[in-house]
Amino acid sequence: MGVLFYLIAALTLAGGLAVLLLKNTVHCALAVTVAFAGLALFFLQLDAQFAGFAQILVYIGAVAILVVFAILVTRGSTTPVGQVFSESWLVGVAIAAGVFALFGWAVLESGRALPHESAAPAVTVRDIGNALVGRYVLPLEIVALLLTAATIGAVIVAMHEKEGSK
C-alpha cells in the first residue's frame, strides 16, 4: 500500500469527479476514459493482469469509442447552453452521499476483520483459460450468446426506420 496506490486512486477519482462536474459531454467522455485507465492500473496492481488488459481492451478500446460515437450522432459535442444538472440534483447528491456513508461505515466497521497483506497469487493466463473452458464453460457460452444477441439488438434498435414502417 504505497504511493502508487494513492496516485492511481487520485487519478481514478479525479476522472470520475470530472465526469460528474464537467459541462461539455465530450470532455466527460475523455474523463471517463481516464477513470477506466485508472481502474485498469488498479487491476494490474492487484496482480489481475488478465482482467486489467481486458479492462483496457473492452472499456478504453470499445466502450469509450462507442460513447464518443453516440455523442457525435446525437450532436451533444457542443457545450450545452442551459443547465446540465437535473432539477432534482440535490436529491440525487443526497442519495449518493447516503450510499457512500453506508458503504464507508461498513468498510470501517469491518476493518479489523479484513485480511492483511498476502502473497501475490500464482495465477497464470493458462489457468484462466483452463478455468474458462472447464469449470466456467457454461457462463462463457451464455455470455457469447448474450453478446451476439446484444449486437443484433443494438443494430436493430438503432437502425434507421423507413417511412411508414411503424
Added chain:
Amino acid sequence: MNGIASPLAAYLMVAALLFAIGLAGALTRRNAILVLIGIELMLNAANLNFIAFWRYGPHPEALTGMMFAIFSIAVAAAEAAVGLGLIISIYRHTQTTDLDQIKGMKG
C-alpha cells in the same frame, strides 16, 4: 494509515467512493449518455471490489472473483451497446438526449 489497517479496506473505500460518484452522475445529469456513463462507473466500482476480494481472499487460486469480474466486463460491454443504441433511437424520435424533456413513452 489513518484508521484503515488492511489494504483490502483501502481498495473497498476507493470502490465505494467511485460507486457514489457514478450514482451521483446517474441521478443528477440531464444528458442520457452521461447517465449511462455513470452506470458504467458503478459497474466498474463493483468490478474493483470483485478483484480486490479475489486478491486478498483466502482462495485466490479458485479464480472466482476474477471470473466474475471478467464476465461482468463482458455483460457491461453488451449493456453499453444496447443502451447507446436505445439513446440514439430515442434521439431520432425526440431530437434530444435531455432526460428532463423526454416525457412521453409513445413512439
